Amino acid sequence: MCKDCGCGDHAGDFRIHAGGHGHHHHRHENDQHGRTVEIMNGLLDDNDRQAAHNRAHFLEAGVLAINLMSSPGSGKTALIEATIDALGHRCRIAVIEGDLETENDAERIRAKGVPAVQITTGQTCHLDAEMVHAGLHALDLSDIDILFIENVGNLVCPADFDLGQAANVVLLSATEGDDKPAKYPVMFRIADLVLISKADLLPVLDDFDPARAKACVRALANPAEVFEVSARRPDTLAPWFAFIENRLGAHAGIRRQAHETAAE
Amino acid sequence: MHELSICRGLLAQVERAAEANGAHHVSRVTVRIGALSGVEPELLRRAFEVARQGGHARAAVLDIIEVPVSVRCEACGAMGVVTSGNLACPDCGNWRVELVAGDELLLESIELDEQDTVDAEEVA
Numbered sequence: 042m043c044k045d046c047g048c049g050d051h052a053g054d055f056r057i058h059a060g061g062h063g064h065h066h067h068r069h070e071n072d073q074h075g076r077t078v079e080i081m082n083g084l085l086d087d088n089d090r091q092a093a094h095n096r097a098h099f100l101e102a103g104v105l106a107i108n109l110m111s112s113p114g115s116g117k118t119a120l121i122e123a124t125i126d127a128l129g130h131r132c133r134i135a136v137i138e139g140d141l142e143t144e145n146d147a148e149r150i151r152a153k154g155v156p157a158v159q160i161t162t163g164q165t166c167h168l169d170a171e172m173v174h175a176g177l178h179a180l181d182l183s184d185i186d187i188l189f190i191e192n193v194g195n196l197v198c199p200a201d202f203d204l205g206q207a208a209n210v211v212l213l214s215a216t217e218g219d220d221k222p223a224k225y226p227v228m229f230r231i232a233d234l235v236l237i238s239k240a241d242l243l244p245v246l247d248d249f250d251p252a253r254a255k256a257c258v259r260a261l262a263n264p265a266e267v268f269e270v271s272a273r274r275p276d277t278l279a280p281w282f283a284f285i286e287n288r289l290g291a292h293a294g295i296r297r298q299a300h301e302t303a304a305e
Numbered sequence: 306m307h308e309l310s311i312c313r314g315l316l317a318q319v320e321r322a323a324e325a326n327g328a329h330h331v332s333r334v335t336v337r338i339g340a341l342s343g344v345e346p347e348l349l350r351r352a353f354e355v356a357r358q359g360g361h362a363r364a365a366v367l368d369i370i371e372v373p374v375s376v377r378c379e380a381c382g383a384m385g386v387v388t389s390g391n392l393a394c395p396d397c398g399n400w401r402v403e404l405v406a407g408d409e410l411l412l413e414s415i416e417l418d419e420q421d422t423v424d425a426e427e428v429a
Binding site for chain 1: 310317326336342389391393400404411412413416418419
């Protein structure tokens with residue numbers, strides 16, 4: 042169904058409880074026969090409303106949603122597989138996979154015994170909040186602790202679309218340039234965590250300097266931590282797992298607070 | 306090329322605003338695009354040419370106000386215009402800065418063609 046979704050032009054199909062439209066139009070007569078109406082709305086307001094709705098779903102069900110973004114081939118799926126291997130016995134994990142075509146990635150995840158929904162976007166270069174909404178309703182959220190949303194491999198377009206996630210994690214593989222954060226500032230500025238993936242290759246890739254990558258992230262005024270990891274070396278993944286545990290704790294706190302507020 | 310998706314969202318808002326104001330024709334759409342918004346003005350312009358077909362804005366001009374990136378330093382308080390790839394304080398070089406402008410993606414206003422406008426009261 043998601044390839045029919047189109048992006049943005051289905052606004053209004055969903056009932057959203059977070060905020061109203063709040064349009065406030067000011068009229069100005071101008072010298073021509075035209076009339077200027079001031080609007081001052083975000084161009085992504087429709088997506089952002091849908092994302093807020095998704096976020097409310099995740100919070101209500103106690104699901105920590107993590108949006109994984111990177112260029113194609115940076116190892117997002119391999120990272121999820123390694124995470125399932127390490128945490129799958131004590132956390133209930135599910136995955137929404139975004140790709141232009143094929144169900145290959147979802148099949149890789151299902152082979153681990155974890156539920157996965159594949160969203161094929163067709164011509165669309167990113168996931169949007171409406172696609173994720175369709176995806177989350179194909180899952181039983183009450184049976185999930187962590188939902189990984191593996192975005193379409195692309196360092197440009199996904200950065201603009203809030204999906205309702207609790208955290209953005211951006212992968213930068215050691216086989217790419219260490220200055221990528223400077224080249225793709227919109228993406229790396231919104232990262233809550235940057236993972237230098239395929240770090241087991243660093244000894245043979247002497248032109249990739251993790252310190253330089255980190256400096257590029259800081260130059261975007263982003264305090265996010267930058268970890269070197271390899272899905273093939275589970276021992277390198279400890280900081281990534283600590284990040285997840287930390288976010289799980291924080292998310293549970295937000296959820297308790299929301300419940301208390303609702304009860305008052 | 307997510308500009309087409311963004312443009313469709315933009316036009317959906319333009320349609321709603323035009324209808325709320327009882328207008329059939331929109332002659333101008335003004336947007337504010339920050340250099341750090343992730344939207345390429347030229348691509349948005351091209352997407353607009355395609356996406357405006359058949360709607361109230363089919364003959365509209367797209368005006369793009371491009372907004373440079375500016376920051377305020379959390380350490381020394383200096384303000385300045387910086388590049389998208391390096392937001393560090395232009396005065397002291399500190400990386401902890403607050404973005405003051407440059408990430409906006411805003412539909413600022415639309416201009417309605419009154420000659421074809423049905424009188425309608427403002428919709429709250």
